[in-house]
Amino acid sequence: MSGEFNNKTIKWVDDRLPIFTMLKHSAVDYPTPKNLSYWWNFGSLAGFVLVIMILSGIFLAMNYTANTSMAFESVERIMRDVNYGWLLRYLHANGGSMFFIVVYIHMFRGMYYGSYKGPRELLWWLGLLIMVAMMATAFMGYVLPWGQMSFWGATVITNLFSAIPLVGDYIVTWLWGGFSVDNPTLNRFFALHYLLPFVLFALVFLHLVALHAVKSNNPLGIDPKGPQDTIPFHPYFTIKDLYGMGVFMMVYLAFVFWAPDFFGEPDNYIPANPMVTPAHIVPEWYFLPFYAILRAVPDKLGGVIMMFGSIIVLFFLPWLDTSKVKSGRFRPLYKQFFWLFVIDCLVLGYIGAKPAEGAYVLIGQIATAYYFFHFLVLLPLIGKIEKTKPLPHSISAPVLKGGGIPAGATAKPMEKA
Amino acid sequence: MAEAATHAAGQGETRRDFLLYATTAVGTVGTALALWPFVHSMNPAADVLALSSTEVDLAPIAEGQSVTVTWRGKPVFIRHRTKEEIEKARSVQDSALPDPQKDEDRVKKPEWLVMIGVCTHLGCVPLGQKASDPKGEFEGWFCPCHGSHYDTSGRIRKGPAPTNLPVPEYAFLTDTTIKIG
Numbered sequence: 001m002s003g004e005f006n007n008k009t010i011k012w013v014d015d016r017l018p019i020f021t022m023l024k025h026s027a028v029d030y031p032t033p034k035n036l037s038y039w040w041n042f043g044s045l046a047g048f049v050l051v052i053m054i055l056s057g058i059f060l061a062m063n064y065t066a067n068t069s070m071a072f073e074s075v076e077r078i079m080r081d082v083n084y085g086w087l088l089r090y091l092h093a094n095g096g097s098m099f100f101i102v103v104y105i106h107m108f109r110g111m112y113y114g115s116y117k118g119p120r121e122l123l124w125w126l127g128l129l130i131m132v133a134m135m136a137t138a139f140m141g142y143v144l145p146w147g148q149m150s151f152w153g154a155t156v157i158t159n160l161f162s163a164i165p166l167v168g169d170y171i172v173t174w175l176w177g178g179f180s181v182d183n184p185t186l187n188r189f190f191a192l193h194y195l196l197p198f199v200l201f202a203l204v205f206l207h208l209v210a211l212h213a214v215k216s217n218n219p220l221g222i223d224p225k226g227p228q229d230t231i232p233f234h235p236y237f238t239i240k241d242l243y244g245m246g247v248f249m250m251v252y253l254a255f256v257f258w259a260p261d262f263f264g265e266p267d268n269y270i271p272a273n274p275m276v277t278p279a280h281i282v283p284e285w286y287f288l289p290f291y292a293i294l295r296a297v298p299d300k301l302g303g304v305i306m307m308f309g310s311i312i313v314l315f316f317l318p319w320l321d322t323s324k325v326k327s328g329r330f331r332p333l334y335k336q337f338f339w340l341f342v343i344d345c346l347v348l349g350y351i352g353a354k355p356a357e358g359a360y361v362l363i364g365q366i367a368t369a370y371y372f373f374h375f376l377v378l379l380p381l382i383g384k385i386e387k388t389k390p391l392p393h394s395i396s397a398p399v400l401k402g403g404g405i406p407a408g409a410t411a412k413p414m415e416k417a
Numbered sequence: 418m419a420e421a422a423t424h425a426a427g428q429g430e431t432r433r434d435f436l437l438y439a440t441t442a443v444g445t446v447g448t449a450l451a452l453w454p455f456v457h458s459m460n461p462a463a464d465v466l467a468l469s470s471t472e473v474d475l476a477p478i479a480e481g482q483s484v485t486v487t488w489r490g491k492p493v494f495i496r497h498r499t500k501e502e503i504e505k506a507r508s509v510q511d512s513a514l515p516d517p518q519k520d521e522d523r524v525k526k527p528e529w530l531v532m533i534g535v536c537t538h539l540g541c542v543p544l545g546q547k548a549s550d551p552k553g554e555f556e557g558w559f560c561p562c563h564g565s566h567y568d569t570s571g572r573i574r575k576g577p578a579p580t581n582l583p584v585p586e587y588a589f590l591t592d593t594t595i596k597i598g
Contacts, residue, residue, distance in 0.1 A: 152541065156562065159540040174456075178465045180490035180535075188459065275485060275492050277541040281562050295563060300538055300579045356564050 026212050031230035032237050033218035035395050039113075040216070041244035042106035047204060048245055049099045054197050056092040060085075064144065066190035068183045071146035072271045090260040096138050097263040098252050100286035103131060111317075112338055114326030115217040121318040123210040128314055130203045137196040138284065140189040147268030148278050154181045154189070156281060160294075163304040180274060220398070221327030222391055229395040280355060288352030289345050295356045296368035306368065313375045320375055322383030330389040334382050341374045470598030472590070475529065483546045485534060488597045492534040492542050493585060494558075495595075498569065503527050505556070506570035516580045520570040523584050531587050531595065532571045536560040538578035543567060558582070 005011045005020060014020040063082050065074040078085035107127070110116055116124035143154045158175050162168040177184030215224075224230045231237075255262055263285060267278045283291050293310050297303035313320075328335045344367050351364040392398045471488045473495060478484055483496040498506075506520040524530055536543050538560065544550040545558035545567070553559030553566035555574045560567075565576030572581040587597040 152562075156539040156541065159538075162540075174460050176461075177459055178461050178490060182465075182490050184462065184465065274490060275487070275542065277560075277562060279561050281541065295577075298577050300577055303577065 026208070027238075028232065028234040030212060030233040031224070031227070032216055032233050033224055033229060033395055034231045034236075035218050035220060035399075036216065036237065036240075037219050038240075038244065039105075039109040039219075041241055042102050042109060044241045045244055045248055046099065046102045046106055048248075049095055049102055050197070050200060050204065053092065053095050053099060054201070056088050056095060057194070057197065059088050060092055061194060064190075066144070066187050068146060068186055068272070071144065071186060075145045086260075087256070090256045092141075094252065094255045094260060094263060096141065097255075097284070097286065098248075099134065100138070102248070103134065104286070107131070108342060110217075111341075112328040112335075113217055113219060114221050114321070114323070114328070116318045117321065117326050118318065119214045120210075120217065123207065123214060124318060125315060126203060126207040126210055128311070130200060130207060132311065133196055133200050133203060135287070137193060137200065138286065140193040140196070142284055143186065143189050144193060145268060146186065146272045148270045148272055148276075149265045149268040149281070151181060151272035151274065152277055152281050153283055154185065157283075158185075160304050160307070163301040165301070182274075217326065218395065219327060219329060220392060220395055221325065221330070222395065225394040225396075282353055285349065285353070288350075289348035290352075292348040292352035292364045293368045293371065295352075296361075296364045306372075310371060313372065317375065317379075320379045322380050323386060323388070324383075325388040325391065330391055331382075331386055332389065333386040337374065337378055337382060341371075344370050344374065470596055472594060472596045474594055476593040480528070485546050486597070488533075488585065493597055494530070494532050494534040494546060494571070494582070496530045498528050498530055502556070502569040506568060506572075509568065509570075509572075513574070515573050518570075518572060518581055520572075523570050523572075523581070525587070525589060529595075530569075530571060531597070532582040532584050534558075534582065536562065536565055536578055537573065537580045537582065538563055538565050538576070543582070 004024065005014055010020055060078065063074065063078045063085060065071055075089070078089055080086075082088075110124065110127070139153070139157060143150045158172055158181065161175065162172045164171060173179065175185070176182065177188060265282065282288070290307050290310060294303045294307040297306050323331060323334065325331055328338055347363065347367045348371065351360055351367060354360040356364075469489060471486060471493070473484075473486050475495070475497070478495065478497045480497050481499050483494060485492045485494055487493070503520070509520075511517040520527075523532070534542050534546070539562060541560050541562035543558035543560040543565070545552040551559050551561075553575075555566050555568035557569045557571060558567040559565070560576065560578065563577050565578035566574050567578075567582055568574050570581075571584075573579070585597050587595050590596050
């Protein structure tokens, strides 16, 4: 196997520990459908953001103090006194928002092109677990600066568990390590906020193992018929991913340098005060659609069930969508409802940011109902009644004149470049 | 199918199976028990439990005034209620209450209302302690987070909160001093 390596040192290492073979197999030779669009950039982009987050986070932790009497000031010290502390913190805070933007686009792409359909069900599940771990990590990270939004966000979210019948209050006391969000809570949140990114890293690794077992989906949603339909990952997609990263960095750093508090809440620059709730509590933007679903139900337990249900329903997506065709490109009906669903999520996000009163309540309830209607009624139904467009014979077919099978392609596949 | 295999192979296999099951069971139960210290370490520690009572002097609180004190890291509302407020709280029909409770059962002395100022929905501190605060539709307290309205007895009347504001354990040490907890 390691006969492929000319360098003697690499060969020596690889014979004993085949890391170079693994790397070559999964990042160089990995046969990638040659028709991937820019929507396929967001997976590697998410991995890139995770690395930025872990790096900036480790250096922030070197200057942060997880104690209620010192946390807020230690963050201000990072901002004012620590060399480049402001840069580390703004990279980390805005990186969190970027992470969710990238991951949400990655998920919507998967939904449009049916990337969750067999045999990629577990790939989709691992992605969802990554999302859930991200949400927990982001929530606990937001508590650490110990501002007003940190404190009250932590109070509201941990109180969600008090809705559980019988044991709810015990669970909340256990989560807090006391009778309110306090020093023990801050300490454990810091410990877990440091731990979870490494769990995330492991999940991302499994996500990639699953991806490389079932191979990438593509905009046509059909399997490559042979080597003529794929190109090696390197250099074709390494360079395309790098280009995407460059564009992404321009957007990300524009926020870091020119609007670093764009995604933040002014109230979080007020130290936490357990006696005063801010007039208008809002979670970070990436939780707003789920927050809107929570508030749409006028019953406490009901709201909590709906909120968790809105994530759990995603796990059933591979079976709720009954269509045999993967890509939305060939599903005229689904395509329209997909965009309606995207709009619905944006409406939920908007409602989540508004106070729970007047017309906002009603709009929130309609948008919540539609969210579940999309998954539980529309998706099973559309798959049954939709007349899909004919699929091309192969990935190469649509780009070749006449749209047919390239001459001799089936008989004698092209040699891989 | 395991049974079929053991019967085919004779008596010795059954005894071996028993040992395997017993070992697995003991190992599983043992591991589960060993987890408890880790789980329990996250529950309130002894020092947190020790800080569990607060004494309050009521003498400086005039009629129609409220104060907020801290007990176990939570705000406790103490209100010196006016005659009208008491009357209002006592004239309500049970059917108008999502969590029916008599005002008489929520106070030790009618003019002193003592309760934990934490909304039973998701833990925000309701407004209504200051004269300038919005007090909601029932002239008691109003939670700004998700719009729960409480009446002059701290009972939930409207909004997502499931229960009344809880009354902590407290006792009158003298006519004008209470001990909470």
